[in-house]
Amino acid sequence: MLPNSAMAATDPFKFFPGARMSSEVDDAVAAALDARGYQKSNTLFAHSVCSDEVNFAEKELIDLMRKRWGESFTLGGLAGVPFAGKAGLSAYAHHVPDEGKLFILFAPHVGVGYDGKVGAIERAGVVSGSSACGAAVGAYKTLSKPGAAPPSDFGDMNDLQFDYIKMKLNPKLSGVKAAPNDMAFVTYQMYSMVKEAMLGQIAASPGIWDDCSELAVLGGVQINRCNAIGEPIPGGGGLAVLGGVQINRYGQTGAAAIPRGGNGDGWSADQEVRSYRRAAYTKGSWRCWAGCRSIGTIQSGSQYRGA
Numbered sequence: 001m002l003p004n005s006a007m008a009a010t011d012p013f014k015f016f017p018g019a020r021m022s023s024e025v026d027d028a029v030a031a032a033l034d035a036r037g038y039q040k041s042n043t044l045f046a047h048s049v050c051s052d053e054v055n056f057a058e059k060e061l062i063d064l065m066r067k068r069w070g071e072s073f074t075l076g077g078l079a080g081v082p083f084a085g086k087a088g089l090s091a092y093a094h095h096v097p098d099e100g101k102l103f104i105l106f107a108p109h110v111g112v113g114y115d116g117k118v119g120a121i122e123r124a125g126v127v128s129g130s131s132a133c134g135a136a137v138g139a140y141k142t143l144s145k146p147g148a149a150p151p152s153d154f155g156d157m158n159d160l161q162f163d164y165i166k167m168k169l170n171p172k173l174s175g176v177k178a179a180p181n182d183m184a185f186v187t188y189q190m191y192s193m194v195k196e197a198m199l200g201q202i203a204a205s206p207g208i209w210d211d212c213s214e215l216a217v218l219g220g221v222q223i224n225r226c227n228a229i230g231e232p233i234p235g236g237g238g239l240a241v242l243g244g245v246q247i248n249r250y251g252q253t254g255a256a257a258i259p260r261g262g263n264g265d266g267w268s269a270d271q272e273v274r275s276y277r278r279a280a281y282t283k284g285s286w287r288c289w290a291g292c293r294s295i296g297t298i299q300s301g302s303q304y305r306g307a
């Protein structure tokens with residue numbers, strides 16, 4: 001099946017302006033980190049992305065970064081939430097060479113189907129279509145059912161991750177009905193959820209500074225795309241870079257830059273830094289990763305990006 005002109009004209013990044021192809025992000029991040037002394041020999045890469053196999057396809061961001069940095073520590077579970085928790089983060093920090101550097105990518109993901117549908121993706125042999133992120137779509141559908149009781153507890157010990165996602169997503173859904181695209185809105189809320197969890201765990205884990213000299217955190221939305229028969233388009237996905245910080249034990253400011261793109265220009269990381277400056281560190285402090293863009297609070301459906 002060949003794409004018709006309407007399909008071919010669909011912009012997969014319509015709701016994620018400024019998204020960069022995976023290879024561009026990998027190259028730009030590597031250049032930025034290299035300037036800060038991050039080398040394969042002294043850096044350990046970690047990712048907090050969803051378990052979905054589509055995120056690990058060849059030439060996608062995780063694959064590229066794993067090959068560049070050599071290894072990776074898995075912090076994420078469903079929807080990209082860092083379910084490894086503080087214990088996982090501490091273990092990760094213990095594994096880096098002494099006085100080495102940590103680099104964490106966190107990113108919820110979203111499929112953009114062949115017809116441009118946000119939250120959908122073709123998978124080989126699945127005729128009925130499929131969701132991505134399935135956990136986010138599933139949580140949103142469950143919470144949107146008429147009369148659905150708000151989740152308040154871990155009700156099922158065999159489904160802890162999904163229960164967490166429902167609890168955290170529920171209060172973030174106000175405004176979704178006014179959104180031009182509900183799944184794009186939900187995806188940005190998932191970014192917010194994952195960011196809060198990731199940065200919260202870092203703030204609550206001062207012991208990691210005994211193991212490393214610096215930590216770089218990059219956040220965004222990973223976009224998945226497949227062709228009409230469900231084969232991942234090699235390198236066809238991308239990352240909407242939404243924020244980044246460098247945290248130096250000694251409080252030095254990083255000068256690394258990630259190229260900006262599209263409608264995201266004009267964003268600064270100041271807001272990101274302000275939000276987390278109050279976080280309690282014993283040794284480290286948040287510093288702006290110049291050139292990274294950040295995302296503001298999403299207050300309404302039409303305002304995906306803060307001002």
Ligand SMILES: [Zn+2]
Nearest residue numbers: 050052133134
């Ligand atoms: Zn997922």
